[in-house]
Amino acid sequence: xxxxxxxxxxxxxxxxxxxxxxxxxxxxxxxxxxxxxxxxxxxxxxxxxxxxxxxxxxxxxxxxxxxxxxxxxxxxxxxxxxxxxxxxxxxxxxxxxxxxxxxxxxxxxxxxxxxxxxxxxxxxxxxxxxxxxxxxxxxxxxxxxxxxxxxxxxxxxxxxxxxxxxxxxxxxxxxxxxxxxxxxxxxxxxxxxxxxxxxxxxxxxxxxxxxxxxxxxxxxxxxxxxxxxxxxxxxxxxxxx
Numbered sequence: 284x285x286x287x288x289x290x291x292x293x294x295x296x297x298x299x300x301x302x303x304x305x306x307x308x309x310x311x312x313x314x315x316x317x318x319x320x321x322x323x324x325x326x327x328x329x330x331x332x333x334x335x336x337x338x339x340x341x342x343x344x345x346x347x348x349x350x351x352x353x354x355x356x357x358x359x360x361x362x363x364x365x366x367x368x369x370x371x372x373x374x375x376x377x378x379x380x381x382x383x384x385x386x387x388x389x390x391x392x393x394x395x396x397x398x399x400x401x402x403x404x405x406x407x408x409x410x411x412x413x414x415x416x417x418x419x420x421x422x423x424x425x426x427x428x429x430x431x432x433x434x435x436x437x438x439x440x441x442x443x444x445x446x447x448x449x450x451x452x453x454x455x456x457x458x459x460x461x462x463x464x465x466x467x468x469x470x471x472x473x474x475x476x477x478x479x480x481x482x483x484x485x486x487x488x489x490x491x492x493x494x495x496x497x498x499x500x501x502x503x504x505x506x507x508x509x510x511x512x513x514x515x516x517x518x519x520x521x522x523x524x
Contacts, residue, residue, distance in 0.1 A: 313351045315341040320362050325421035328429045329359050356432075363426075363433035366419045367440035373409035374444075377401045381447055395454040396517045402448065403472065403511065404504060410480040411500055420480045445469055455515035468514060475507045 319340035323332045334355050338345045352358040381398040384390050390398065410416050426434045446460075448469045453460030456468070479486055479495070487493065495503075512518045 309351075312341070312343050312347055316343055316348060316351060316358065317362055317365050320358050321365065321418050321422055324359060324362055325418055325425050328425055329355075329431045329433075330429070334358070359431065360433050360436065362422065363436040366422055367436060369415065369419060370409055371440065373413070374402065374405040377405040378444060378447060381451065385447070385450055389454055390451075392455055392517050393520065395451045396515065396519055399448065399451045399455070399472075399511065399515070400508065400519045402444075402451075403476065403507065406473065407476045407500070407504055407507070410476055411495060411503070416480060417483070420477075424481055445473075448472070452515060455517050472511055472514065475510060479503055 316337065320332070320337045323337050323340065332355075334348050335345055337358070338348060341347075348355065348358055352361055377398075381402060384394060384398055410420065423437055426437055445466070449460040449465050452458070452465050452468050452472070456465070458465050483495070487495070490499075492499070508519050
């Protein structure tokens with residue numbers, strides 16, 4: 284028995300629950316801070332954003348930012364890692380499939396077109412099929428407008444994907460995958476998706492929508508597919524019934 288009158292095993296169990304509860308609360312606070320910072324950094328930029336406003340929005344103490352991230356810069360980095368991680372979770376499987384196929388040697392054009400289609404479709408679903416993508420895009424666009432050190436995190440995530448797409452486009456167009464022309468083609472392909480994310484308020488206003496419906500997303504993907512067919516000169520395979 285302990286001084287509290289409880290068996291030692293019961294005290295140990297209580298201690299474990301207490302530590303777990305503290306850990307869970309700490310994890311929850313960290314996630315709330317990242318969510319709040321994602322919104323505020325995206326709207327205001329790193330320099331203008333206030334850590335006091337971020338802590339208030341997250342319902343946390345200002346000291347929690349230092350505890351979890353070390354500094355405002357550390358929190359900014361954590362937000363960039365969160366954004367790239369969330370996008371990576373949604374497109375990672377298709378990227379891995381394409382990387383594996385390319386590691387086996389140059390695919391034929393039919394396979395290259397299929398892999399390209401899968402990546403573009405996964406990218407579209409990540410950008411247009413997830414509500415949180417609006418805040419991800421805002422953060423990334425802010426970094427394009429006002430570059431900070433965390434831009435390297437975004438570039439470090441996107442550059443390998445761009446290079447992979449370049450290899451596929453190179454196969455399809457019989458061109459050097461590292462050439463400027465191929466790189467521009469890749470930006471053109473992906474830009475078709477991005478415009479519906481970063482310019483969505485304009486898109487909705489012009490199209491008279493409150494939101495993009497599943498049918499709208501289907502139409503967007505169909506037209507993007509037709510455009511890719513023309514750009515690379517190889518048609519996508521018809522979906523299986």
